[in-house]
Amino acid sequence: DADVTQTPRNRITKTGKRIMLECSQTKGHDRMYWYRQDPGLGLRLIYYSFDVKDINKGEISDGYSVSRQAQAKFSLSLESAIPNQTALYFCATSDRLAGATDTQYFGPGTRLTVL
Amino acid sequence: AQSVSQHNHHVILSEAASLELGCNYSYGGTVNLFWYVQYPGQHLQLLLKYFSGDPLVKGIKGFEAEFIKSKFSFNLRKPSVQWSDTAEYFCAVNLGRDMRFGAGTRLTVKP
Numbered sequence: 033d034a035d036v037t038q039t040p041r042n043r044i045t046k047t048g049k050r051i052m053l054e055c056s057q058t059k060g061h062d063r064m065y066w067y068r069q070d071p072g073l074g075l076r077l078i079y080y081s082f083d084v085k086d087i088n089k090g091e092i093s094d095g096y097s098v099s100r101q102a103q104a105k106f107s108l109s110l111e112s113a114i115p116n117q118t119a120l121y122f123c124a125t126s127d128r129l130a131g132a133t134d135t136q137y138f139g140p141g142t143r144l145t146v147l
Numbered sequence: 148a149q150s151v152s153q154h155n156h157h158v159i160l161s162e163a164a165s166l167e168l169g170c171n172y173s174y175g176g177t178v179n180l181f182w183y184v185q186y187p188g189q190h191l192q193l194l195l196k197y198f199s200g201d202p203l204v205k206g207i208k209g210f211e212a213e214f215i216k217s218k219f220s221f222n223l224r225k226p227s228v229q230w231s232d233t234a235e236y237f238c239a240v241n242l243g244r245d246m247r248f249g250a251g252t253r254l255t256v257k258p
Binding site (some may be wrong): 066074075076082122134140141 | 156192
């Protein structure tokens with residue numbers, strides 16, 4: 033499903049480096065989300081955005097920042113990467129009009145390794 | 148603490164066996180409930196969801212789930228699993244502004 037794309041798909045970096053993960057969508061959805069997936073912990077929400085001017089912290093926002101450059105683009109930044117940020121990162125979108133019943137559509141994920 | 152609990156971390160079944168994966172949540176009020184599946188090497192995709200009406204919901208690929216409000220549960224079932232059902236399954240609760248996921252259950256189906 034190419035409606036939600038993430039770049040890069042894999043990234044290896046060193047402690048202290050600044051990293052940006054990008055997400056783009058062609059579904060026309062207002063809402064976008066960033067999650068990280070860790071074994072045994074499932075998905076945890078980092079940040080979410082209901083439109084370009086509405087950005088909110090999720091469960092685990094410390095050490096991360098985001099930018100909603102346009103309705104279709106939502107970037108996640110690690111200002112100074114640390115090893116415990118090694119994880120699989122997913123972007124997702126959903127339709128504002130569907131509200132709380134909305135389905136989230138996920139991108140393919142970015143596997144980030146911080147050495 | 149409010150949470151979504153999936154009690155089975157890894158389930159191993161033979162083909163044609165019946166499946167039931169447990170999911171309990173601890174949020175009060177109205178909840179919208181989801182099951183997502185992640186096949187090996189792929190992204191998450193929706194299996195089924197419940198937000199109102201008939202508490203027994205049917206999803207893709209023969210899966211179904213039953214919402215039992217009194218038990219705060221939303222268990223996933225399939226009468227006869229196939230090898231292709233090998234995947235990780237996530238229960239999730241939509242709280243209105245964000246979604247909370249369980250830790251996931253890895254299902255391995257032996258041919």
